[in-house]
Amino acid sequence: MENVYLKAEEKVIFSLRALYSGYGYSRYKMNKFEEYDLYVRNKDFLLSDAVITFTDTNGKLMALKPDVTLSIIKDSEDTPAAVRKLYYNENVYRISKTTGSFKEIMQVGLECIGDADDYCIYEVLMLAAKSLLTVSDSSLLAISHMGILSDIIDSLSLTGAQSAAVLRCVEEKNVHDLEAMCRACGVESASVQLLKDLIGIYGTPATVLPQLERILKNTCAWDSYKELEQTLALAEGSDIEQYLRIDFSIINDLKYYNGIIFKGFIEGIATAVLSGGQYDKLMRKMKRKTGAVGFALYLDQLERFYPREESYDTDYVLLYGENESAKAVCEAVRAYSKKGAVLAVRKLPGSLKYKTLLKLAGGKVVEADGIS
């Protein structure tokens, strides 16, 4: 039976757990704290480098987790040919961009760690798309390939700052500044055109892949293109195909991400609600030989998507006087709790919103006039 008292976001969490468990992902439960050192060594991987720290009783500097992925990698074994499939539902602590102060954010996500083959990468992509569909049918998973972008940018022989600026133009779909910057850096026109073509690309795999094949053939990004094509071929004819879009403005840190990356969007929410991809480079940085792919869904973003469900704090308020017996109150609550939520009090709380006011007098319930 559906629990009517659960918020829509909470129902989503249960649906996602069932979805991930159905594909053999096991729940990973972790401690709220992690040694601060882990984040210092991988500062750029975090969305913000501010972390809540404290000194533990043994003198170690600890942190409230700003991220889950790093802890999962740290705790994972590095066994070639083996894959560990995990999902989590945890709170992380990050600085809010709008208030500038720390915020507790509920995150649901999964990681596939080990020798992730084409199927594993597709499976994670598919579960990301299905996670979005759990929230809304009007959702899209925008997919890019960091290999394609890094192959092209590496071939331009730019400085680190110039490469970052080019990448930023791609991320902003900013063709005008890209052209001006490439001109100033002496980038040859064929490469500028290639980047402009990538910026302009947006659409379903079926429409975009033939375009991409044409523009990337005989370029340094061909092998990366084939990787992308192979993974997306697995989505052909599937129930998620129509929700996929290829879009190279989806970018993640080149130091950590390598292959397919993606972000999830839901119509009505102004920012991405899901982010993920292949992060083999992070695995190397953490001295692991195998690869990894995963994603996280930011549940705090969903709050704005779901309309405020209850205009009332409770369905019924049952007021009873001091002369009423506990037994009579019990019976009245039992009777009305079959119809909705009942708050039994002796005095009406000031700011409470309810549908119906009930009064218990002489062991009998009287429905007083409606809405507060």
Next chain:
Amino acid sequence: MAYLNIALPKGRLGEKAYTMLKAAGYGCPAIEESGRKLIFENEALGVRYFWAKPSDVAIYVERGAADIGVTGKDILLEYRPDVYELLDLDIGKCKMCVAAKESFRDDKTRTLTVATKFTNIAKNYFAARGRDIDIVHLNGSIEIAPIIRLSDVIVDIVETGTTLKENNLVVFDEVLDISARLIANKASYKFHHAQMEELCAKLRQKQ
């Protein structure tokens, strides 16, 4: 069809931007009537315009209240909103400059005091030159800062140079060229891709 919400900056730049959009086929008669209304719709075209404070346009777009908007490159560089920058509209052109009193000499052994409304742009500009600075953040009348010895220099937008001249200030360096940009919310772009690209294509044709 859902409305395409367009945020325009109040003032001359917004009026110019609207003229461009109208020429591209996105007119809205209601906006041309005088009055104090801030929101205007053209149901037939499926567009809804609203006027916003110039520095707020990027916020409206980033937060999804507007699907697209028009704002200056100065605002985009100062606040770095997470939006797409789809077109350089080639209007509202001016320069961000470093200006000071004519008698000013940059003594590099001392910290340079910079008065500006554009703190981040100024910080990045001087950091790239390795110059040690102190920032005085002001919200207006920046030009008086060097005159009353509140700062050594200012970093501000220069259109014609008349205000600088009238206050006996001269441009010492150009920081960047500025013009109005068409920006889009990243999520909206994905769901209204065809509509937005059609609008961009029509605007390009009129440029």
